[in-house]
Ligand SMILES: O=P(O)(O)O[C@H]1O[C@H](CO)[C@@H](O)[C@H]1O
């Protein structure tokens with residue numbers, strides 16, 4: 428048991444999918460896995476372990492933002508021995524080429540969070556980077572399934588409502604989309620020598636003020652969730 432996860436030792440798989448929303452965790456467990464057990468209810472940050480195509484996989488809700496995912500990612504790695512962490516999130520498209528319902532694979536993450544400076548000190552700008560092996564597996568699954576997928580840099584920002592950042596300039600520099608957790612996930616995976624990848628469905632196009640409806644968000648997340656489970660099943664137990 429850790430501070431925020433009340434799971435018995437051994438009840439979390441070595442590969443964990445990480446949605447921000449606890450109800451997405453429930454949805455993923457109930458619709459994609461068999462033989463499911465609920466291992467965590469602390470703060471309603473639901474965590475489940477089950478089977479996907481015969482492979483043991485877990486799903487853990489992380490909440491929103493860098494502080495929240497940092498808690499869950501750290502406890503999963505340090506207290507439960509988790510090796511592979513795959514975020515299954517939503518994001519807001521920034522680049523012109525990114526459209527609603529596209530799937531974005533975060534190769535790297537730019538951030539306005541102090542988490543990098545707090546780790547390495549002034550003058551060092553660590554570049555949080557996704558695991559290449561899981562990235563190329565995810566890309567192949569998406570291509571084979573015919574999903575619209577984009578790979579590149581995402582902004583992991585500290586505020587959802589943020590009119591302080593020049594998002595146009597970031598988009599001009601190739602930043603595809605914005606979300607709120609990936610820099611911490613990649614930084615902490617690097618710290619503990621584990622593998623991490625963030626996959627996200629574009630639920631908003633910020634530059635065009637386009638937004639998916641609540642129903643659309645649920646339905647279109649399925650493709651991204653499927654990629655997450657397929658990669659998880661490939662790397663589980665490796
Ligand atoms: O859909 P999730 O995984 O929560 O991700 C995105 O949605 C939340 C904001 O609405 C932030 O957590 C952001 O990163």
Ligand SMILES: O=c1cc[nH]c(=O)[nH]1
Pocket residue numbers: 517518519520587605606607630631633
């Ligand atoms: O962080 C997020 C997530 C979805 N959409 C956004 O605009 N931002």
